[in-house]
Amino acid sequence: MVTTTAQRNLHVHAQVLRIHASSEEDPYLLQTLEVTEDDFQCLKADQGILVDFASFPGKIISLLERCISSHASDTPRFQAVLSCRPSDSTLKIVETNDFKQLAHITLAFKPGNDFTVKQVHVVSGG
Amino acid sequence: MVTTTAQRNLHVHAQVLRIHASSEEDPYLLQTLEVTEDDFQCLKADQGILVDFASFPGKIISLLERCISSHASDTPRFQAVLSCRPSDSTLKIVETNDFKQLAHITLAFKPGNDFTVKQVHVVSGG
Numbered sequence: 469m470v471t472t473t474a475q476r477n478l479h480v481h482a483q484v485l486r487i488h489a490s491s492e493e494d495p496y497l498l499q500t501l502e503v504t505e506d507d508f509q510c511l512k513a514d515q516g517i518l519v520d521f522a523s524f525p526g527k528i529i530s531l532l533e534r535c536i537s538s539h540a541s542d543t544p545r546f547q548a549v550l551s552c553r554p555s556d557s558t559l560k561i562v563e564t565n566d567f568k569q570l571a572h573i574t575l576a577f578k579p580g581n582d583f584t585v586k587q588v589h590v591v592s593g594g
Numbered sequence: 595m596v597t598t599t600a601q602r603n604l605h606v607h608a609q610v611l612r613i614h615a616s617s618e619e620d621p622y623l624l625q626t627l628e629v630t631e632d633d634f635q636c637l638k639a640d641q642g643i644l645v646d647f648a649s650f651p652g653k654i655i656s657l658l659e660r661c662i663s664s665h666a667s668d669t670p671r672f673q674a675v676l677s678c679r680p681s682d683s684t685l686k687i688v689e690t691n692d693f694k695q696l697a698h699i700t701l702a703f704k705p706g707n708d709f710t711v712k713q714v715h716v717v718s719g720g
Contacts (some may be wrong), residue, residue, distance in 0.1 A: 516688075516695030525595075527693045567653045569642030570696050 485525055489550055489559060489577060498580030499550060499557050515573065531561045531572055546572075552579070611651055615676055615685060615703060625676060625683050641699065648691030657687045657698055672698075678705070 484504050491497040503511065508521045519527055531546065538544040549560045557577040563570045604653040611629050629637065634647045644652055657672065664670040675686045678698040689696045 516697070518690070518692070518694050519697075564644070566644070568644050568698070569658075570698065571642070572694070572696065 472573070483521065485521075485554075486575075487528070487559075487575070488580075497552075499552065499559070499577040499582050501559070501575055501577045503575075528561075528573065535561065550577070573574075608720075609647065611647075613654070613666070613685075613701065613703075623678075625678065626706050627685070627701055627703045629701075630684035637701075643699075654687075654699065661687065676703070704720070 482504055484502050484506070487501040487503075489497075489499040489501075501523075506520050508524060511517060513529045517524070529534050533542070533550060534546040538546045543564070545563055545565075547562050547564070549562055551560070555578075557579065559575045559577055561572045563572055595613060608630055610628050611703070613627040613629075613633070615623075615625040615627075629650075631647050632681070633681050634650060639642060660672040661674045664672045669690070671689055671691075673688050673690070675688055681704075683705065685701045685703055687698045689698055693701070
């Protein structure tokens, strides 16, 4: 099972959305994403997002909650699919209807390094 | 207003789905698409389509009907958006929710030539 957390940190001039995808079964699995306000403008244009940066984390959390709600179903309508590759990975939140798989969001993640893995373990108490 | 029709013709060995996008206001506007069973396999893989070739035209028509149903709304939930360019065009059927624009299908069209424009006028009695 992959657990995902969203964090927002206030830096001197910029807000950054950080998302960490980790696994309860594999303490070394960590995929991270940082989205600055500038990154978000590209993401917004590329993927037809209609909300602003401030509302974006809440929408991602809502989508993840829909994945959790449909997790017990034999044919889950919403799924979060993390595809890991050595240099870049993607997290897709996908709705499956009777016609096709609809990607609600596609986010490019990077594998965590030793430092970020330790950081996340300290924060989560793992 | 853009009107769209779907046709299926049985050739000697292959079935072909033909979609014509034309306009009641502009008799010279014609965009055409032909999808063979082989083309459909690529489309299916690229866009996460879950139905087979035989069910595909019916699904496209259902989506277009949803566009027609929501046409009268100030904020239509489903829209068919035809973007015309000199060499290639796209027809997207897009659902707008409170987060983003979801592309249910994206189809690559080609501008009609003199022959296909006349053919469509003969078929439609225009």
